[in-house]
Amino acid sequence: MRAIWKGAIAFGLVNVPVKVYSATEDHDISLHQVHNADGGRIRYQRRCEVCSKIVDYEDIDKAYEDDGRTVVLSREELKSIPAENSHEIDVVQFVPAEQLDPMMFEKSYYLEPDSKSPKAYVLLRRALEDTDRVAIVQFALRDKTRLGALRIRGDVLVLQALLWADEVREASFPALETSIRISAQEREMSAALVDSMAADFEPDQFTDDYQHQLRQLIEAKLEKGESLDTEETFGAPAAEAGSGEVIDLMEALKRSLEKKRGGGAASGEDEAAPSGKTAATKSTAAKAAPKTASKTATKTATKTPSKTAAKSTGTKAPARSARKQA
Structure with a gap:
């Protein structure tokens, strides 16, 4: 404890x-x-x-x-x-x-x-x-x-x-305020019934039948395969950061698809981006691929009068090729 x-x-x-x-x-099954x-x-x-x-x-x-x-x-x-x-x-x-x-x-x-x-x-x-x-x-x-x-x-x-x-309510029921006549014979018979059911209270003798039957129902459905793989169907559960934000089913599926597509989507974004940072990344990637056609083509192209032409023709295509091979 x-x-x-x-x-x-x-x-x-x-x-x-x-x-x-x-x-x-509480031992109740949580649903x-x-x-x-x-x-x-x-x-x-x-x-x-x-x-x-x-x-x-x-x-x-x-x-x-x-x-x-x-x-x-x-x-x-x-x-x-x-x-x-x-x-x-x-x-x-x-x-x-x-x-x-x-x-x-x-x-x-x-x-x-x-x-x-x-x-x-x-x-x-x-x-x-x-x-x-x-x-x-x-x-x-x-x-x-x-x-x-x-x-x-x-x-x-x-x-x-x-x-x-003041948190305990008082019980007031009009039906009990009227005088009700009970015969001596009825009282004797009810007392005899109580005596016939008299026992010492032992809590362990009593069980929660509803929870037991609910557990049996759940286990039977699991054995029959009537269940869903939670993560496979709905994606990994979002971390509860206390923000109160809830990721719905469509958002979870969308993120799962993007994650599976992975590198392909990233490559398309790199090719479409015209920024200097992207170009630098491509150049670094090209240099980092040793003994490939990219390195040879780059060296040959740099001997030409136009450096710009070398970058636009000699480096880009081999760099894409190197990423695909990787």
Whole structure:
């Protein structure tokens, strides 16, 4: 695992340096969006609605709209908020675990001691064990101030991110507000059904059937040859330089064709270009071809009264010939 954040648990006058790791991971198969006609990837661009330009990520700020007015907030302004820069997990109180509503649970993180001696870490863990309580904490992570609970899992402290109280909706359904009569016999039968299905929860017994069947479908299509060679069909993927620019299918195919034509196209451009640099390149190429007709023809031509004629008749043709032979 790789730590996503470093900080310290502030526990009274005790500071417990820790590394923070994501405790969970997603194993779902990642699927792309493609055009059903040719399999081309569908990509999204960060395009400005005002100037229509594709915007680099580093040129993007955030904004808040309120009653027809938009307030733009730069990265520097957001970083200036004190809570954003805090690397403390501040313990504010210790509460009984049963008082935490599971509806408030969000993401879980493992905490690893980040000091030469884990004594302070173990001390906090033992305090939670002895009192049978969890620590309510506040911390900042990924542009957001969060509420959390410190609890124990085995020998490890777990930071459980919690939703704020106003983020949990209240359920109000009119159908449940009316009085519903249930007979004693119905209650007994439902209780008997529950007893017949009673068991200890073992997470390993359960699997994600959809992901398993999706994997089988993909493997079956691969075995039947119902797939495309990605690079051969669409060209090598463009390097993601963070510019937000996307090379579409036609552009990728065009570049692939130009690359395959290679030297032929370059030669045509050299012959058509009248500039002095091009002429110098040709002359150098002609001299660099030893023991060829180009060198002999050049020496013979330079003895004539007209140097210009020598260049126009004696050098060009053999130079082209030398390139073709090469």
